[in-house]
Amino acid sequence: MNFLPALHAWQWGLLGLIPIGIILLYFLKLRRQPIEVPSTFLWTRTIEDMHVNSLLQRLRRNLLLFLQLLFVALAALALLRPGWQASSQSGRRMVLLLDASASMQSTDVKPSRFEQAKELLAQQIDNMDGSDSAMLIAFSDEPDVLQGFTSDRRRLRDALDLAHPTNRTTNMLDSLKAAAGLANPNRTSQAADVNDIQVADALPATLYIYSDGRVGAINDFDLGNLTPKFIPIGSGSANNMAITAFSAERNPEDPSQVQAFATIANLGAQPQSVTATLTRDGEFLDASAVELDPGEEEGLSFALQIDDDAGLKLSLDQTDDLAIDNVAYTGLSPLHSVAVLVVTPGNEPLKTAMQTPRAARLGRLEFVEPSYLETEEYKKRAADGSDDLIVYDRCAPETMPLASTWFIGSLPPQDWEAGDLSSAVFVVDVDRTHPIMRFLELFAIKIVEGKTLTGPAGTQTLMTSDSGPILALASRRGYQDLVLGFEIASQSEDGGEAYNTDWPIQRSWPVFVYNVLRYLGGAIDTTGAPSYRPGQPITLRTENRLTEVELRLPSGETETLTAGVGGQTGFSDTEAVGQYQLFAGDRLLQMFTVNLFDAQESKIPATETIELGYETAETIAGEQNRRSEAWRWILLAALLLLVLEWITYSRRVWVSPARG
Structure with missing residues (x-):
């Protein structure tokens, strides 16, 4: 009793x-x-x-x-x-894991999987006697310790009442690390944001996992003294049609021509037929019918005519067991010109590539001699951030500007080093996944001589030669610095122009320069609003002269953000799915969207087992060891x-x- x-x-x-x-x-x-x-x-x-x-x-x-x-x-x-319990066990140590990811909002069980999990957890807490102790952790893409180890049932119930579902994806590994640090000797938790866990003595504990089982594979993890028990939540026959991708892009030749792309997937257990409806700021634009068997997906394409900024929404006209992935958002930020300053003693191939019709549409180009770096005008525009991109061809400034940069045959004044000059450089690897290197075939180019590059921590190698990196990209306080380890053109002994590579006569050269202008200059942002996952912190770059901007949230509320050096500001409250717009007064600066876009999270039929490292968690019924009450x-x-x-x-x- x-x-x-x-x-x-x-x-x-x-x-x-x-x-x-x-x-x-x-x-x-x-x-x-x-x-x-x-x-x-x-x-x-x-x-x-x-x-x-x-x-x-x-x-x-x-x-x-x-x-x-x-x-x-x-x-x-x-x-x-x-009352009394059906189980005679006492003195138990329990770690209670509550799945709070997006899939737990599924309504195949009423009122939802998350609420049912909370009810079962409340029963587990009520079943505790005075000698039992437990801790409560909610998890989605990161753990949230709601209550450390305690024998106080009231504190556990109060912590459970504060738990709420999220729109985030699932990552149970960090929560398991936190739990394992409490039950195993000589372990400490490596999970983020769990500093408030009171690490108890290294004693065995039972790990209760209340989840639908959509946690992904967890390999190479040793539970040690933890005994896992899985309480499955939800039905294995749940139905869900999901939008797993949605984006929009302008035609570089005609920015008013917009192409929107989407991917629809049937991630439920039954065949489904839906209509995908595209709207702009609530106004109907187009629709397409989709019929899919379980596990199938289909791509949709919409051709649109949009001259200015726009917010686009794609929705599925059905009510299934998970609503969050039935809508998706994208947008088109306002078109703006890119300001590019090119500092060079003379580079005809570079000038020609930058003045192609496609590149010229991106914005303003200005060519100056290296002596311009000593003028007060340059120092002022570099400090003010007047340019989006500055190209330094065979020259370098004394200090880095408030702008992204591209160094050709030279190095930034700090944090970069170059190796010895080597002859007959051959390209052996290219990072084709990066936007700067798309659509490029570079293995046939010839380079007379060049230097390998070593950048600051976090530098990304885009092109590798037989001697080492020769094209690299590094971030710098919201800006990016691209460094090319060899010259394109140089001065010959007779004062003419000599070439160090045959790259300018290759088809890939103007494409590469165009990619650099779009990516480093920021023109790529005008094609479509970027999309982020719920809860993902982001960095926003505004105009350098602005100190405060207004961010309009999907709910319609606004939040004032303070811009730092170079117009950079951060924002982390991205839990809500929808469209976010950044304003300076009444002028729209840019927009971004938050969408689930995770096929694993949208695949909601519940599982009956969970594999944790080297063992399978024991599956138990949620009503096991129910407490018998005498108060009635x-x-x-x-x-x-x-x-x-x-x-x-x-x-x-x-x-x-x-x-x-």
């Missing part, structure tokens, strides 16, 4: 005053009123004193007083919720006692005089 206190201390104090008040009522001094009657004999029982005649008089034996006090005692006992029977007895008290009082006042 154990008890679950249901009241706070002050509430118990008020309850304790009730029996004292009842006793005090029996100490009330009787006030007599003279009544003239023919005879008082018949009224003897009626006027029998139920109260004392003077204060501090000894109480008589009184059945009513006993019944009233017994009723209050039974009511107080019922509030303690006495006690409360019923108290009510019967209350009826008995009323009958006793009634017989004493009315029945007895009648008999007399």
Whole structure:
């Protein structure tokens, strides 16, 4: 038998005053009123004193007083919720993991998987006795320690009440690391944001996982002293059609021509037919019917005519078991010109590539001599961030500007080093996944001589030669620096222009220069709004002259952001799915969207097993070891006692005089 206190201390104090008040009522001094009657004999029982005649008089034996006090005692006992458990285990140590990822919002069980998991967790907490201890961790893409190890059931229930589902993807590994650090000797938690965990003694513990099982593969993880138990939530036959990708892009030749692309997948257990509807700021644009079998996906394409900025929404016209992936957002940021400054002693191939019709549409190009770096005009525009991209051909500034840069045959003034000059450089590897290197075939180019590059921490190698990296990209406080380890053109002995490579006569050269202008200059951002995952922190770059901007959230509310050096600002509250717009006054600067876009999370049919490292978690029913409650029977007895008290009082006042 154990008890679950249901009241706070002050509430118990008020309850304790009730029996004292009842006793005090029996100490009330009787006030007599003279009544003239023919005879008082018949009224003897009626006027029998139920109260004392003077204060501090000894109480008589009184059945009513006993019944009233017994009723209050039974009511107080019922509030303690006495009961017993089906399991005889005691002294348990438990780690309770609650899945709060997006798939737990599925409604194949009512009201939702997350709410059902909370109900089962509440039962588990109620099943604890005084010798048990537990901690509660909610997890999505990162763990959230709701309550450290405690034997206080009230604290655990209060922490459980604060738990809420998220729109994020699932990553249970960090939560497992946090749990394993509590049960295994010589381990500490490596998970993020779990510094408030109180690491207990290295004792065995039971790990209860309340989840739909959509946690992905967890390999090479040793649970040690943890014994995993999996409580599956949800149905294996849940249905879900999901939008797993959605984007829009302008035609570089004609920016008013827009192409929108989407991918629809059937990630449920039954064939489905839906209509995908495309709207712009609530106005209908186009629609397409989709019919898919389980596991299939289909791509959609929409051709649009949009001259200015726009917010696009794609929605599926059906109600399935997961709503968050039935809508997706993208957008087109306002078109703006890119300002590019080229500092060069003379480079005809570079100038020709930058002045192609496609490149010229990106914005303003200005060519200056290296001596321009010594002027006050340059120093001011470099400090103000007036340019989006500065190209340094065989020259370098004293300090780095507030702009992205491209160094050709030279190095930035800090954090970069070059190896010895080598001859006959051959390209052996290219990072084709990076936007700068797309659509390029570079293995046939010839390079007379060049130097290998070593950049700051985090530098990304885009082109590798037989000697080492010769094209690399590094981030710098919101800007990016591209360094090419060889010259394109140089000056010959007779003062003419000589070439160090045959790259300018290859088809890939103008494409490469165009990619650099789009990516480093920021023109690539004008094609479509970038999309982020829920909860993902992002960095926004505004115009350098701005110190404050307004961010409009999907709810319609606005938040003021302070821009730092170079117009850079950060934002992390991206939990809500939808469109975010950045304004300077009434002028739209840019936009971005937040979408789920995760096929693993949208694949919602629940699983019956979870593989954790080298073992399979034991699957148990959620109702196992249910607590048997006794308070209802006690409360019923108290009510019967209350009826008995009323009958006793009634017989004493009315029945007895009648008999007399």
